[in-house]
Amino acid sequence: MSLSLLDPAFLALLLAVGLLRRWVPARGHGHFGLLASAGLIGLASPATLAVIAGLALGYLYPTALAIRRLRWGRQQPLRARWLLLAAVLGLVAIMVVFKLDRHFTLPWFGEGRVHAVLGSLIGFSYFLFKAINYLYMHYLLDLPDRGPATLLHFALFPSTITSGPIQKYQEFRAQAAAPLPLDRALLLASGYRVTRGLFRKLCLAYALDGAVAAILARGELNAPWSALLVACLYLYFYFDFAGYSDLAIGFGGLLGFKVPENFKEPFRATSITEFWRNWHVSLGDWFRDHVFIPLGGMRLGGVRAAALAFAIMFLCGLWHGLTLPFLAWGLWHGSNIFVEGILGVRPVPRGARGGVGYWARVASTNARTAFGAVFFLPSLDATRQVLLGFVTWS
Amino acid sequence: MTTSPPRPRTPAATATLWKWSWMLAALFWTLVYRLARAGGAVQDFVYVNF
Numbered sequence: 001m002s003l004s005l006l007d008p009a010f011l012a013l014l015l016a017v018g019l020l021r022r023w024v025p026a027r028g029h030g031h032f033g034l035l036a037s038a039g040l041i042g043l044a045s046p047a048t049l050a051v052i053a054g055l056a057l058g059y060l061y062p063t064a065l066a067i068r069r070l071r072w073g074r075q076q077p078l079r080a081r082w083l084l085l086a087a088v089l090g091l092v093a094i095m096v097v098f099k100l101d102r103h104f105t106l107p108w109f110g111e112g113r114v115h116a117v118l119g120s121l122i123g124f125s126y127f128l129f130k131a132i133n134y135l136y137m138h139y140l141l142d143l144p145d146r147g148p149a150t151l152l153h154f155a156l157f158p159s160t161i162t163s164g165p166i167q168k169y170q171e172f173r174a175q176a177a178a179p180l181p182l183d184r185a186l187l188l189a190s191g192y193r194v195t196r197g198l199f200r201k202l203c204l205a206y207a208l209d210g211a212v213a214a215i216l217a218r219g220e221l222n223a224p225w226s227a228l229l230v231a232c233l234y235l236y237f238y239f240d241f242a243g244y245s246d247l248a249i250g251f252g253g254l255l256g257f258k259v260p261e262n263f264k265e266p267f268r269a270t271s272i273t274e275f276w277r278n279w280h281v282s283l284g285d286w287f288r289d290h291v292f293i294p295l296g297g298m299r300l301g302g303v304r305a306a307a308l309a310f311a312i313m314f315l316c317g318l319w320h321g322l323t324l325p326f327l328a329w330g331l332w333h334g335s336n337i338f339v340e341g342i343l344g345v346r347p348v349p350r351g352a353r354g355g356v357g358y359w360a361r362v363a364s365t366n367a368r369t370a371f372g373a374v375f376f377l378p379s380l381d382a383t384r385q386v387l388l389g390f391v392t393w394s
Numbered sequence: 395m396t397t398s399p400p401r402p403r404t405p406a407a408t409a410t411l412w413k414w415s416w417m418l419a420a421l422f423w424t425l426v427y428r429l430a431r432a433g434g435a436v437q438d439f440v441y442v443n444f
Contacts, residue, residue: 192416210435
């Protein structure tokens with residue numbers, strides 16, 4: 001069994017755990033959820049359980065206690081802030097090592113045990129977001145200590161552990177105390193999301209992936225073929241990730257938690273800035289709440305706020321992987337957002353949607369985001385092939 | 395500026411029927427599609443690799 005929402009055994013166990021909770025007494029839901037989550041992750045990927053549970057218990061929990069004591073007990077917010085910053089930098093450093101090792105195989109790790117563990121680790125990039133959110137919430141809010149169980153459950157929540165949507169600790173904590181009742185309406189809603197997710201991934205994304213591979217196999221491309229390819233690739237990413245999000249939300253509901261939505265009609269966006277409020281929403285919200293607003297946000301004013309948004313998209317590109325195409329992807333989206341920021345581009349209000357101007361903006365936004373997908377192609381050669389196609393008309 | 399009229403609410407029974415029909419159709423199609431390509435591996439979700 002693998003830690004994947006496409007593995008039938010993993011899906012069957014998730015379903016069984018979700019249904020079993022019907023017979024668990026209300027006061028035992030927390031412990032049942034934690035044990036089931038740890039058991040599922042441990043069966044599917046022991047390395048993931050060991051690393052994430054180890055970091056949660058040995059790093060996050062004691063650090064959060066110390067931040068809370070400094071911030072709310074001794075009233076020393078500056079020291080609490082420095083501790084928070086140091087702890088976040090420590091987590092980022094671990095992820096940088098992990099990413100470098102994945103893409104370049106760090107020589108000092110060689111082919112040994114550390115490399116093997118890092119290679120089989122799943123979901124660490126998303127764990128990083130949840131970990132920083134957990135620490136930051138203990139700086140922002142005076143949350144009473146409930147022991148490490150809720151943190152472990154949060155870190156190991158099985159429907160979102162591989163790729164989000166990124167849950168917020170304060171919401172998870174509230175829902176863990178009062179999980180959604182497993183009634184007919186919840187079963188129907190969850191079943192609908194799970195089947196829609198499977199359909200989107202196994203049928204639509206699968207077919208689009210085949211279309212992309214077939215176009216690439218043509219060899220030299222011209223502009224129309226390159227345009228068709230990026231359109232297929234763009235839709236492929238949508239149906240793949242929206243399908244995954246459907247599964248995560250559906251199974252999350254079965255387990256008693258309302259997992260945040262990740263897509264809100266992104267194809268109707270009228271600017272790249274608006275697009276990122278509607279595509280991978282939980283990631284955009286995370287960067288807004290943990291980076292953009294704490295560093296000044298819109299209070300900085302036009303150019304400086306736009307520069308900060310550019311820097312965030314650049315970092316977001318590097319978060320995907322420390323490679324040249326992801327760097328180019330971050331620069332592409334970042335520069336679009338920067339230009340929109342300094343020009344003061346605003347979304348078209350819902351009531352004013354329609355007409356040539358509106359649809360021209362929608363088409364322009366989709367064309368630019370689709371073009372960015374070219375940097376997600378699996379090889380540099382494929383990316384070069386498509387980019388060259390755009391300047392070839394024969 | 396134009397405003398669209400409010401959408402009429404879908405009756406609960408119709409919505410439920412639609413969801414059950416969708417689920418059965420999607421499950422059937424998924425199984426048929428997968429069975430038709432038995433042995434052809436489906437790639438995992440894109441973001442799992444990050």
